[in-house]
Amino acid sequence: MSDFARKSWLWFGTLRFVARATLGQTYNLTIQTNLAEHAITGQEKTPFYTTTVFEVPQERFTLEASNGLYILLNYNFIAGDVLEIDYTTRSAILNGKNIDTAISIKSVFKELIPGQMEFVASHKSTVSYTERYY
Numbered sequence: 001m002s003d004f005a006r007k008s009w010l011w012f013g014t015l016r017f018v019a020r021a022t023l024g025q026t027y028n029l030t031i032q033t034n035l036a037e038h039a040i041t042g043q044e045k046t047p048f049y050t051t052t053v054f055e056v057p058q059e060r061f062t063l064e065a066s067n068g069l070y071i072l073l074n075y076n077f078i079a080g081d082v083l084e085i086d087y088t089t090r091s092a093i094l095n096g097k098n099i100d101t102a103i104s105i106k107s108v109f110k111e112l113i114p115g116q117m118e119f120v121a122s123h124k125s126t127v128s129y130t131e132r133y134y
Contacts, residue, residue, distance in 0.1 A: 024131030031063065031127055035120045042131030045111035047087040052125040054081040063125060065110075066118040072104035077123075087111065 029038045031050075040046070050063060054077045061073045061083060071085060073092055084093040090109055092099050112129050119127065 022133040024133060026128060026130045029119070029127045029129075031119045031121045031125045033121060033124065035118050037116050037118050040112045040114050040117050040129065042114050043134055044132035045113055046129045046132045048112050048127050048129045049087065050083075050085040050125050050127050052083040052121070052123055054079055054083070054123060058123060060122065062122040063127075064120050065112070067110050067113050068108055069110040069112075070106065070108045072107050073099070073102045074104055075099060075102040 024042055027041065031038075052061065056079055058077045060075065061071075061077065063069070063071045063085070073083070073085075075094070077083065077094075082095055085091070086093075087109055090100075090103075092103055094102075112127075
C-alpha cells in the first residue's frame with residue numbers, strides 16, 4: 001500500500017468562527033450642562049445617537065465624555081433647532097439637513113464604554129445607545 005493511500009484520510013483546512021454581538025435594551029440618557037455620571041450597561045463598546053433641541057440661540061455645541069469622546073460643532077443654532085448626531089455615520093443633521101461641515105476637526109468620536117462614564121454638553125441633550133453583549 002502506498003504512503004499516499006495510508007494518509008488519504010487526513011484532511012487539512014481552516015475553521016472560521018464568526019461571533020456577533022447580541023443586542024440588548026436601548027437606553028436614553030439625559031445629558032445636562034453640568035458634569036454628571038451615567039451607567040452604560042452591556043459588555044461591549046456601543047455606538048450612540050444624540051438629539052438636542054435648542055431652547056436658546058448658541059454659536060456652538062459640544063458633547064464630552066470621560067472616555068475621550070469630544071464633539072464640537074461650530075454653527076449658529078437658533079431656538080427650536082433640532083440637532084442629531086450619529087456616531088455610526090459620523091454625521092450631524094440639523095432640522096433634517098446635513099451640516100457635517102460644522103463638525104470641528106478637533107472632534108473625537110468614540111464608542112461608549114460599559115461602566116460608569118461622565119458626560120457634559122453645552123446644551124441639554126439626549127444620548128441614546130443599545131446594549132451590546134458578546
